[in-house]
Amino acid sequence: MVAEKITIEPVTRIEGHAKVTIRMKDDGTVDHAYFHVNEFRGFEKFCEGRMVFEMPLITPRICGICPVSHHLASAKAGDEILGAPPPRPASLLRELMHMGQTIQSHGMHFFELAGPDLILGFDADPAVRNVVGLLQADPELTVKAVNLRKWGQEIIRILGGRRIHPNFAIPGGVNKALTKDERDAILAGYEEALETTKTALKIMYGWAEANAEDINKFAVFPSGYFGLVKPGNTLELYNGDIRLIGSDGKELEKFDPRNYLDYIAEHVESWSYLKFPYYKKMGYPQGVYRVGPLGRCNTSEKIATPLADAELKKFKQFNGGKPVENTLHFHTARLIETLYAIENVKVLLDDADIMSNDILNTCRDPKPYGVGVIEAPRGTLIHHYWMNENQQIEKVNLIVATGHNNWAMSEAVDSVAKTYIQGPDVTEGMLNRVEAAIRAHDPCLSCSTHAIGQMPIILEIRDSSDELVKTITRD
Amino acid sequence: MVKTLVFGYGNADRQDDGVAWHVLHEVMRRNGLDVSDDLDIECSDEVNQVDYLFLLQLTPELADDLKIYDRVCFVDAHTGAVPEEVHVEKVELGFQKSPFTHHLTPSSLLSIADTINHAVPETLLVSVRGYEFGFSQSLSSKTSLLIEKAADIIMNWLNQK
Numbered sequence: 001m002v003a004e005k006i007t008i009e010p011v012t013r014i015e016g017h018a019k020v021t022i023r024m025k026d027d028g029t030v031d032h033a034y035f036h037v038n039e040f041r042g043f044e045k046f047c048e049g050r051m052v053f054e055m056p057l058i059t060p061r062i063c064g065i066c067p068v069s070h071h072l073a074s075a076k077a078g079d080e081i082l083g084a085p086p087p088r089p090a091s092l093l094r095e096l097m098h099m100g101q102t103i104q105s106h107g108m109h110f111f112e113l114a115g116p117d118l119i120l121g122f123d124a125d126p127a128v129r130n131v132v133g134l135l136q137a138d139p140e141l142t143v144k145a146v147n148l149r150k151w152g153q154e155i156i157r158i159l160g161g162r163r164i165h166p167n168f169a170i171p172g173g174v175n176k177a178l179t180k181d182e183r184d185a186i187l188a189g190y191e192e193a194l195e196t197t198k199t200a201l202k203i204m205y206g207w208a209e210a211n212a213e214d215i216n217k218f219a220v221f222p223s224g225y226f227g228l229v230k231p232g233n234t235l236e237l238y239n240g241d242i243r244l245i246g247s248d249g250k251e252l253e254k255f256d257p258r259n260y261l262d263y264i265a266e267h268v269e270s271w272s273y274l275k276f277p278y279y280k281k282m283g284y285p286q287g288v289y290r291v292g293p294l295g296r297c298n299t300s301e302k303i304a305t306p307l308a309d310a311e312l313k314k315f316k317q318f319n320g321g322k323p324v325e326n327t328l329h330f331h332t333a334r335l336i337e338t339l340y341a342i343e344n345v346k347v348l349l350d351d352a353d354i355m356s357n358d359i360l361n362t363c364r365d366p367k368p369y370g371v372g373v374i375e376a377p378r379g380t381l382i383h384h385y386w387m388n389e390n391q392q393i394e395k396v397n398l399i400v401a402t403g404h405n406n407w408a409m410s411e412a413v414d415s416v417a418k419t420y421i422q423g424p425d426v427t428e429g430m431l432n433r434v435e436a437a438i439r440a441h442d443p444c445l446s447c448s449t450h451a452i453g454q455m456p457i458i459l460e461i462r463d464s465s466d467e468l469v470k471t472i473t474r475d
Numbered sequence: 476m477v478k479t480l481v482f483g484y485g486n487a488d489r490q491d492d493g494v495a496w497h498v499l500h501e502v503m504r505r506n507g508l509d510v511s512d513d514l515d516i517e518c519s520d521e522v523n524q525v526d527y528l529f530l531l532q533l534t535p536e537l538a539d540d541l542k543i544y545d546r547v548c549f550v551d552a553h554t555g556a557v558p559e560e561v562h563v564e565k566v567e568l569g570f571q572k573s574p575f576t577h578h579l580t581p582s583s584l585l586s587i588a589d590t591i592n593h594a595v596p597e598t599l600l601v602s603v604r605g606y607e608f609g610f611s612q613s614l615s616s617k618t619s620l621l622i623e624k625a626a627d628i629i630m631n632w633l634n635q636k
Contacts, residue, residue, distance in 0.1 A: 135590040
């Protein structure tokens with residue numbers, strides 16, 4: 001048999017260009033699988049010359065799914081660069097908005113992206129293995145799922161004045177206080193959101209129990225883990241230190257996020273436009289790590305809210321207290337974080353400062369650069385700006401979660417391809433598992449794109465001389 | 476009175492990808508509404524019962540919002556996948572899988588709406604050819620020339636009450 005190369009390539013219009021290439025050996029087994037991404041550096045250039053205070057409004061336009069993460073990371077960088085730390089009530093309100101973002105993004109991922117695989121099955125007919133099929137299989141649950149995402153969006157809308165791109169956080173604080181009516185409107189959705197997420201966790205645990213074989217052979221590999229924590233190594237999504245642990249669970253570093261360049265470097269591979277961040281002291285690839293829900297639940301030792309903390313304790317037992325290496329447990333970790341975000345909404349709304357009008361620090365002590373770091377739903381997001389004397393941006397460095405997880409996604413794709421694909425007769429279910437290895441990380445590849453008509457997966461099978469043998473297009 | 480939504484989506488920072496924003500502005504101007512430079516549009520023409528919405532992308536919970544409308548006109552860009560420079564079609568129910576992304580089509584959104592609302596509005600998709608997708612809020616000259624035609628189509632549709 002001739003060695004072959006299989007390419008899975010979703011066709012997108014602008015920045016969302018990613019594909020998977022699977023190189024086959026002569027004996028029909030997988031030699032290696034690669035995940036390629038076009039890096040999103042254009043936006044950094046686009047920001048040069050803009051005023052610092054404009055950045056929280058410009059950078060959310062990178063993405064229609066996690067704009068709040070960019071909005072808040074940008075505002076945090078602005079706080080630093082203008083030397084204007086926000087008053088406590090402003091930080092609480094920003095965190096509240098961030099919880100809304102986490103809830104809507106995680107909720108959408110579990111129910112609409114991962115849910116069809118988990119609830120309907122990896123091998124289900126692709127005609128029904130989607131959110132509509134899920135709706136038809138369990139209408140009541142999925143209406144609640146839509147409501148969960150809607151509640152998260154509503155928190156963002158109430159605070160930011162609009163549903164997608166908020167105008168709320170500004171360097172030094174926020175531009176609007178929370179009223180009692182707004183607080184009550186958010187609280188009205190709390191119980192249902194909590195119940196929906198508890199139900200999702202039950203589904204996840206049930207699925208994990210019934211599919212233990214898949215869980216334990218689907219992209220299970222060691223790595224470092226990386227995420228923000230509060231004192232006591234408590235899970236943190238808005239503001240804290242970065243904790244990096246090794247594959248054995250031992251702490252390698254805990255550092256102020258502003259100093260990220262002292263700890264992180266980026267490796268370049270010829271087959272991907274996206275760089276591979278790694279821990280400098282260990283080098284590449286020994287120093288690679290994972291971010292996002294799995295990274296955060298591994299780096300955290302506890303969670304500040306009771307229900308989520310109880311779930312984290314269960315999570316920690318999946319691998320006997322050592323870091324959980326199973327890619328499919330990204331989904332479990334994501335739901336634990338959703339539970340935390342919902343509980344934290346209540347905590348924040350019950351805080352005596354939440355309706356304070358002390359929301360903006362107008363003092364200024366400018367510095368030439370500033371770093372804003374936040375835990376976006378899909379992982380650690382770093383905004384780093386350099387400013388000139390006219391308060392214009394001279395240079396921007398953005399490290400997004402999809403970049404941090406680049407190695408992990410490549411490793412997961414390689415692992416799943418080798419585990420499930422035998423020979424060139426690739427079934428739809430096998431192909432779907434390869435895609436699911438990427439989906440588990442919830443990457444943001446083409447959030448800003450859309451296209452009329454079809455967005456097919458093109459699967460190319462090539463022989464060892466790179467000649468096209470056949471093309472399979474899957475809508 | 477018939478309740479209508481004119482719903483554009485795209486990335487207005489990516490040149491022709493945001494052509495729907497420009498089309499909505501043209502339709503709003505023709506209907507005597509004020510327009511601003513704000514890249515998000517969410518406004519109501521209460522006299523004619525027409526709402527205008529422009530967002531970066533479609534998301535599932537928007538399906539719930541569709542339940543109050545009798546008619547929805549989606550406005551989008553295309554890259555030449557269809558032959559017409561201004562393509563018009565009725566949106567059919569259907570689901571399009573997007574394996575790596577958060578992409579959602581009007582058909583998928585309509586399917587979600589049908590399942591949760593047990594009803595769907597009458598629909599139209601007006602898709603305008605985009606030629607350049609750089610980092611700019613200005614359209615390419617070729618796409619700019621298509622705004623009038625797209626607006627004419629939407630105006631005719633709006634007047635068919």
